[in-house]
Amino acid sequence: MAQIIVVTSGKGGVGKTTSSAAIATGLALKGKKTVVIDFDIGLRNLDLIMGCERRVVYDFVNVINGEANLNQALIKDKRCDKLFILPASQTRDKDALTKEGVGRVLDDLAKDFDYIVCDSPAGIEQGAMMALYFADIAIVTTNPEVSSVRDSDRILGMLQSRSRRAEQSLEPIKEYLLLTRYSPARVKTGEMLGVEDVKEILAIELLGVIPESQSVLKASNSGVPVIIDQESDAGLAYSDTVARLLGEDVPVRFITEEKRDSLKGYLVANYVDT
Amino acid sequence: MSILDYFRSNKKTNTASLAKERLQIIVAHQRGERGAPDYFPKMKQEIIEVIRKYVQISDDQVSVQLDQNDDNLSVLELNVTLPESK
Ligand SMILES: Nc1ncnc2c1ncn2[C@@H]1O[C@H](COP(=O)(O)OP(=O)(O)OP(=O)(O)O)[C@@H](O)[C@H]1O
Ligand SMILES: [Mg+2]
Numbered sequence: 001m002a003q004i005i006v007v008t009s010g011k012g013g014v015g016k017t018t019s020s021a022a023i024a025t026g027l028a029l030k031g032k033k034t035v036v037i038d039f040d041i042g043l044r045n046l047d048l049i050m051g052c053e054r055r056v057v058y059d060f061v062n063v064i065n066g067e068a069n070l071n072q073a074l075i076k077d078k079r080c081d082k083l084f085i086l087p088a089s090q091t092r093d094k095d096a097l098t099k100e101g102v103g104r105v106l107d108d109l110a111k112d113f114d115y116i117v118c119d120s121p122a123g124i125e126q127g128a129m130m131a132l133y134f135a136d137i138a139i140v141t142t143n144p145e146v147s148s149v150r151d152s153d154r155i156l157g158m159l160q161s162r163s164r165r166a167e168q169s170l171e172p173i174k175e176y177l178l179l180t181r182y183s184p185a186r187v188k189t190g191e192m193l194g195v196e197d198v199k200e201i202l203a204i205e206l207l208g209v210i211p212e213s214q215s216v217l218k219a220s221n222s223g224v225p226v227i228i229d230q231e232s233d234a235g236l237a238y239s240d241t242v243a244r245l246l247g248e249d250v251p252v253r254f255i256t257e258e259k260r261d262s263l264k265g266y267l268v269a270n271y272v273d274t
Numbered sequence: 275m276s277i278l279d280y281f282r283s284n285k286k287t288n289t290a291s292l293a294k295e296r297l298q299i300i301v302a303h304q305r306g307e308r309g310a311p312d313y314f315p316k317m318k319q320e321i322i323e324v325i326r327k328y329v330q331i332s333d334d335q336v337s338v339q340l341d342q343n344d345d346n347l348s349v350l351e352l353n354v355t356l357p358e359s360k
Contacts, residue, residue, distance in 0.1 A: 145293075146293050146296065146297060149297050149301075150297065150300055150301070150304075153300075153301045153304055153305070154304065157304065157305075157308045160308070161308070187290070190287075190288035190289065190290045190291065191289060191290060192290055193290050193293055193294060193297075194290065197290065197293075197294045200294075201294065201297045201298055201301055202301070
């Protein structure tokens with residue numbers, strides 16, 4: 001039976017799609033058969049981040065409406081044969097995602113996959129509610145910044161009251177915090193909320209900390225999930241995150257300023273001086 | 275304090291700890307209203323309006339909190355900060 005993971009946040013632009021692509025790819029690289037679904041109806045983006053935008057023929061809404069079957073709509077990743085993408089539709093019909101329709105598609109996928117990763121749109125409208133409704137695990141993606149943390153708490157409320165597990169009084173959704181766009185240097189100077197601060201405020205288990213990194217833009221420019229870039233701090237931080245999701249005990253990295261970098265900076269500064 | 279002092283002192287303030295304090299209050303507030311019945315926001319608004327008939331208060335001087343305990347017991351807590359009488 002598949003585990004359904006929702007990557008959610010409330011606030012827009014915090015890194016849900018970046019994280020969905022990275023985590024789904026990471027799970028597949030670990031040998032888990034994984035499908036990642038774009039729930040952002042009308043604003044499809046996951047296909048771009050995964051680099052498969054030119055192979056989209058049918059989409060999630062086509063499958064729900066019976067205009068295509070799953071095999072026609074699923075896109076097989078070109079890097080990893082255990083990974084599939086189900087793209088969002090570009091329709092402007094906000095109500096295209098019905099509970100029955102989404103439930104049916106997820107049931108079908110669950111027979112075949114180990115993990116189903118749902119990339120939620122921002123907000124608390126239909127698309128976001130459908131992305132979280134069937135979840136077993138929630139990855140609450142948060143930036144260390146006031147509005148993002150408040151919205152994450154709002155989403156926690158939704159997970160606890162508006163999900164299938166809540167409505168049917170089942171065991172609650174497992175909630176994890178994923179702190180993204182983290183700048184250790186700014187935390188050090190007291191300009192940015194630290195990991196411990198956010199953990200204390202939201203009081204949920206920490207799954208990972210992804211540093212603010214130039215490698216993320218580089219990865220999205222090339223249509224390669226950043227986790228593939230194992231020379232980047234963000235790529236490594238996502239690998240750690242996936243390992244923790246699979247129950248491994250991995251220490252959190254990249255939450256203090258890199259000593260190597262400051263040393264390099266120091267040497268360069270001295271060199272320029274003389 | 276001159277404008278210059280303001281910027282100087284501002285530079286040294288730890289804004290992250292200010293953010294944390296503010297968030298702790300907001301989150302406690304949000305969590306207090308979580309799981310409340312659907313009529314709750316409207317009832318809260320009406321209670322505030324009744325109080326306003328007698329004293330001048332703003333919305334943030336009233337906190338209405340619903341605590342659900344384990345056994346079928348809910349406690350509705352109403353806190354009103356009254357303006358100082360002169
Ligand atoms: N760790 C990071 N370092 C630097 N930039 C990042 C990081 N994570 C995300 N970004 C950038 O932030 C922007 C938003 O990311 P993304 O699209 O993943 O967010 P989202 O939560 O899916 O947004 P939306 O709510 O619109 O769906 C992108 O430009 C992305 O490149
Ligand atoms: Mg997105």
